Amino acid sequence: MQSITLHNVSMTRNFDLDLIRTFVAVAESGSMTVAANRLHMTQGAVSQQVKRLEDLLDCLLFVRKARKLELSRHGEQFLVKARQLLKLNDEIWADMTGRPLHGSLRVGVPYDLVTPLAPAMKAFAEAHPHVEISLVCGASPELSEAVNSGRVDVSLVESIASEAQGEVVRIEPLVWVKGRDSDAWQKRPLPLSMVDERCAFRPVVLGALADAGIAWRTVFESGNIEATAATVRAGLAITTWLVSTVPADLETLAPQAYGLPALPPFAICLRLPATVQPAAQEFARCVRESMAGDAAGSGMRARRAA
Structure with missing residues (x-):
């Protein structure tokens, strides 16, 4: 030796x-x-x-x-x-220094990010089995207020990238989405299916359409993302989603090719209260690792949508 x-x-x-x-x-x-x-x-x-x-x-x-x-x-x-x-x-x-985490954790998440958040929730639950997680789903403006008022302990929120508040964990394109073989994008007024009237995407999308002089009408608005997807699959409307959340059986529309206005990128942000409990800090770490691991796949989807 x-x-x-x-x-x-x-x-x-x-x-x-x-x-x-x-x-x-x-x-x-x-x-x-x-x-x-x-x-x-x-x-x-x-x-x-x-x-x-x-x-x-x-x-x-x-x-x-x-x-x-x-x-x-x-x-x-x-x-x-x-x-x-x-x-x-x-x-x-x-x-060596920590004690097992206990108690409850209230997690806020927009409807469209529930599935992308699943890997982080699974990793946290496996590492901290004594913490009871409860989800609070809502629109991003609602969830930001819930963090400020203490109704949730940690939340993901979506906002225009240039106006992001909190910790930005990922930035993604907001894309137009249609059903396969659907010609809904050609109709006027343009039929739109939006998840929620308070959705962070809604004012951006409607503002872009107004600037482009494109009339629109709402086909569906209820807070149910599966129902929104169903109307798009049926060819009744088009919608807008972050590129990583677009289901594989739906298609993205390149704005220039389809006569639609370009949309700004959106940020996925972590929002935490001024006083952060240890479980929320650990959950935020799991979210960072999960979102970073998905970044490469999101980049490929973004290039396909361009």
Whole structure:
């Protein structure tokens, strides 16, 4: 067995986990600003930490394309191991210092994000079996108010990306959707099926149609996303959804090709109250990991919708 000498010690290299955590936050959000908000740091401090890590590894981890940061080839390789390192660190810390979480957790979620949220709920439930989760479904404006009033402990909300409040976990295109072989998009007034009259998408969609001079009429508005999907499948109307939530049997419509107005991207945000309970913090972590894991698939769907 080789003895530990001064030479051996000098060859030891240790990562600063704060740098690793900052790198992962920037990689998952694609933005120094969003990562800074998540980590409660200044943008300058985040930039400095990324630079320190790049100097330590002697390679570039990010490249800037348009207005977004993207991982370099080295960054993509490093991200896999970085997540594993942080996960192991957090698991060891919880095992050695933490106590099992108990109690209840009220989670707010828009109707269209219930299914995408399922992996995060499953991961949380398996890790914390003594916490009772209850879902509160509603429109995003409702859920934001529920967080502020203390009626839910943590919530996902949707908003125009440029007006996002809270921690942005993902940004996605809002796309027009029709049933297969449906010509509903050609009809005037344009038949629309919206999930809820308080939906965050509704004023954006109706404003875009008004600016384009396209008359519209409501076919269905009830808060039931399955009923909305049914009207679209039947060819009675078109709707708008985030690209990752479009069912496989429905089709997205490229605005320019179908004479429809372009729609702005929307942000999926985590909203937490001023005083956050430990269970809500842990649930938020599960959401971040789940949403980040789905980001690549969402990007491919977005390119197909373009």
